[in-house]
Amino acid sequence: MHGMGELTVIGYSGAELGAEACAALKTATLVVGGARNLAAVPVPEGVRTIQLGALEPAIDSLSRHEGHAVVVASGDPGFFGAVRRLRAGGLEIDRVIPAVSSVAAAFAAVRLDWDDAAVVSAHGGGSTMHRSLRRAVNACLAHPKVAVLTGPRATPRDLAKSLLAAGLKANDRVIWVAERLGTDEERVLSFDLAEAAKARTEEPNVVLCLAPVRPRETSGWLAGARSGGVTAGEAPAAALPDDAFEHRDGQITKQETRSLVVSQLWPKFGDLIWDLGAGSGSVGIECARRGAAVLAVEKDAESCDRIRRNAAKHGGTGLYICTGDAADLATRLPDPDAVFIGGGGIDVLRMVLDRRPPRLVATFASLERASSVLPTLASHGYAAEGMLHQASRFSALPDGTHRLAAQNPVFIVWGVLL
Numbered sequence: 001m002h003g004m005g006e007l008t009v010i011g012y013s014g015a016e017l018g019a020e021a022c023a024a025l026k027t028a029t030l031v032v033g034g035a036r037n038l039a040a041v042p043v044p045e046g047v048r049t050i051q052l053g054a055l056e057p058a059i060d061s062l063s064r065h066e067g068h069a070v071v072v073a074s075g076d077p078g079f080f081g082a083v084r085r086l087r088a089g090g091l092e093i094d095r096v097i098p099a100v101s102s103v104a105a106a107f108a109a110v111r112l113d114w115d116d117a118a119v120v121s122a123h124g125g126g127s128t129m130h131r132s133l134r135r136a137v138n139a140c141l142a143h144p145k146v147a148v149l150t151g152p153r154a155t156p157r158d159l160a161k162s163l164l165a166a167g168l169k170a171n172d173r174v175i176w177v178a179e180r181l182g183t184d185e186e187r188v189l190s191f192d193l194a195e196a197a198k199a200r201t202e203e204p205n206v207v208l209c210l211a212p213v214r215p216r217e218t219s220g221w222l223a224g225a226r227s228g229g230v231t232a233g234e235a236p237a238a239a240l241p242d243d244a245f246e247h248r249d250g251q252i253t254k255q256e257t258r259s260l261v262v263s264q265l266w267p268k269f270g271d272l273i274w275d276l277g278a279g280s281g282s283v284g285i286e287c288a289r290r291g292a293a294v295l296a297v298e299k300d301a302e303s304c305d306r307i308r309r310n311a312a313k314h315g316g317t318g319l320y321i322c323t324g325d326a327a328d329l330a331t332r333l334p335d336p337d338a339v340f341i342g343g344g345g346i347d348v349l350r351m352v353l354d355r356r357p358p359r360l361v362a363t364f365a366s367l368e369r370a371s372s373v374l375p376t377l378a379s380h381g382y383a384a385e386g387m388l389h390q391a392s393r394f395s396a397l398p399d400g401t402h403r404l405a406a407q408n409p410v411f412i413v414w415g416v417l418l
Contacts (some may be wrong), residue, residue, distance in 0.1 A: 005029070005067045005089060009100035011077045012037050012361035014182020021097045029067030032058045037072045040183075055082055059089035074204070076101035080121050080149055103147045109188045116216060117208075118143045118225035120270070122159065123151035134335065135270035137162040140173065141293035142269070142318030143225040144211035149239045156207045162198035163209075166272075167295070167320055170194035177201045208294040211317070225269070225291070239286055242256040245310050247280040248303070253342060253363065256391040257410050258282055263340040264361045264414040267292035275338045276326040276352070277343025281307030284340070285314050294319040295333055297326045327351045349373060351374035353380040361414040382415030 008024045010017070012033075017025075019334040022042060027030065031043050032050045050058045055071075062069050076098040080351060083096060122136035140146045140163060150156060156177045163173060175196040179187045180203075191199055239259040242252055252269040253261060267273050267287035275284030278296035282302070288294045288311070296311075296319055298304050304321050311319045315320040322329055326343070330351040338359035339352050346369070352360065353376070360382070364370040370386055377384035387414050392404035 005065055005069060006064065006094045007069050007086075008095045008097065009071045009073060009077045009086065009093055009098045010041070011075055011080055011081075012041055012182075013075055013099035013102075013105065015041070015099070017041060017182045018097070024068075024097065024269070025096070027068050028060070028070040030065050030069040031072060032062065032069065033072030034074070037074065043071055046399070055085050055372065056089065059086065059091065061089055062086070063089070068187070074102065075099055075105070079103070080091055080097060080119075080123075080152055097106045100182075101176070102149070102181055102204075102206045105149060106176070106180045106208055107190075109178050109181070109186075110176050110190075110208060112146070112208075112210075113215075113221045114145070115311075116220065116225065117145040117147055118269070119147045119149075121147050121149040122154035126141040130235075133162065134272075135156060137166065137334075138270050138272045138293045138337075139225075140209040141166055141272070141320070142288065142291060143166070144213045144317055145225070146209045148207040149171055150205055150207055150274070152203060156191075156201050157199060158206065159207060159209070160191070160193045160199075162334070164193050166293075167322065168193055172211065174210045176210065178208070179203075179205040179207050197383075213317075213350055229243050231269050238316070240282070240289075242282075244314070245280045245282045245285075246306050247282070248306070252280045253282050254391070254407055254410075256407070257363065257389050257412070259339060260389060260412060261361050261363065262290070264412075265359060267294075269337065271337040272334060274330075274333060274352075274357075276330070276339065276348060278307055279303060279342055281310050281316075281319065281321075283342065285311055285316050287340075288316050288318040289314065290360050292318065292337075295336075296323050297319060297324065297333075299323065299325050299331050330355060345369065346372065346376070349376060353377070353382075356380075356417060358417050359414070361412065364411045364413070365408070367411060370413050373413045377413070377415040381418050383418055384413065384415040386411060386413040388412075 029197050034052050077083045079101045118139050120136045120139045122133045136148050170192040173193050175191045177189045229416045233380050239255050241256050267290045269291035271292040273292045273294045274288045275296045278298040284294040284296040304323050326348045336357045339357045341362035374384045391411040392406045394402040395405035
């Protein structure tokens with residue numbers, strides 16, 4: 001808790017402050033904010049100020065201050081901003097006076113609606129910085145409209161380079177960089193990925209990463225990104241039926257098995273999934289329907305065409321086909337959050353394990369192959385489990401009764417990195 005005084009958080013977007021914010025500053029006995037914000041707002045003469053790099057070092061001073069403290073934050077301080085961090089530091093906030101968020105201002109600058117956009121932050125701190133950027137990249141792979149909050153160590157150039165490294169072509173995305181919004185130095189620039197990967201941009205900025213897709217005709221009812229017909233906040237109830245996919249001679253991970261495999265892969269927004277030996281692409285498409293980005297690796301050209309048609313049918317915006325040998329590509333693809341091995345055997349498994357994915361699932365038709373995988377996973381630091389999965393479906397008989405038609409048994413092995 002802060003001292004006996006009052007704590008007000010003011011959002012500043014570069015525009016002139018309103019009457020309520022100005023009145024709060026007039027009564028302040030301590031004003032905390034970044035150098036740019038402190039220079040821009042009307043801080044009364046003689047009032048103590050604390051200039052921020054990070055917010056956390058000021059929390060102790062705020063907690064001991066007994067007068068009226070004001071924190072000046074950029075944009076909407078309740079949106080990836082100071083409010084959360086102040087509350088996490090044990091401070092009680094008396095008032096929040098928000099400004100327009102940087103994301104809203106960026107979309108307004110390019111004249112686009114954004115209720116269907118994903119908003120992600122690449123501005124992690126410390127050891128989470130690399131992971132924050134990687135998850136932002138995965139979100140941009142999976143979804144056609146993404147706003148990315150950047151930072152000095154997660155720049156528009158870093159984002160574009162990572163998207164190109166993941167296999168996107170220069171024209172697969174338009175990158176809008178909105179610099180120094182609300183100031184006299186505001187600038188909004190448009191690049192393709194190749195241009196963005198070389199561009200030098202000014203801080204602070206917000207990136208809009210947009211795929212060339214048709215605008216929606218209706219607004220829907222829930223804000224957030226949509227993928228594969230699924231809205232953010234909604235998970236698909238069940239795996240799609242087998243006949244929802246084009247496949248060759250029944251060579252498809254059956255619906256019942258697919259449900260178990262996907263549950264162990266645990267795909268979610270911000271993840272990257274590898275589907276190795278993708279076949280019809282059914283597992284990868286199920287992962288994309290749940291918001292993950294998917295790299296489907298398949299060496300057979302006819303199967304790649306089939307995956308492409310299946311993905312288009314099921315809104316596979318976030319699925320990308322990598323044509324080639326899985327063992328070779330496993331050394332060069334971006335880091336995965338989970339891997340499904342539907343084909344390729346032990347050699348592919350060993351190459352995958354060298355990349356240390358957090359989760360891995362493999363299916364096999366023979367017991368010998370499945371049983372040999374368990375000690376291999378254990379030797380690489382994974383907690384490994386396995387099962388035989390066999391399902392029987394009702395099949396109608398001529399008299400209207402039903403028999404059980406057994407599906408081929410499948411051995412499923414999965415591992416979680418310890």
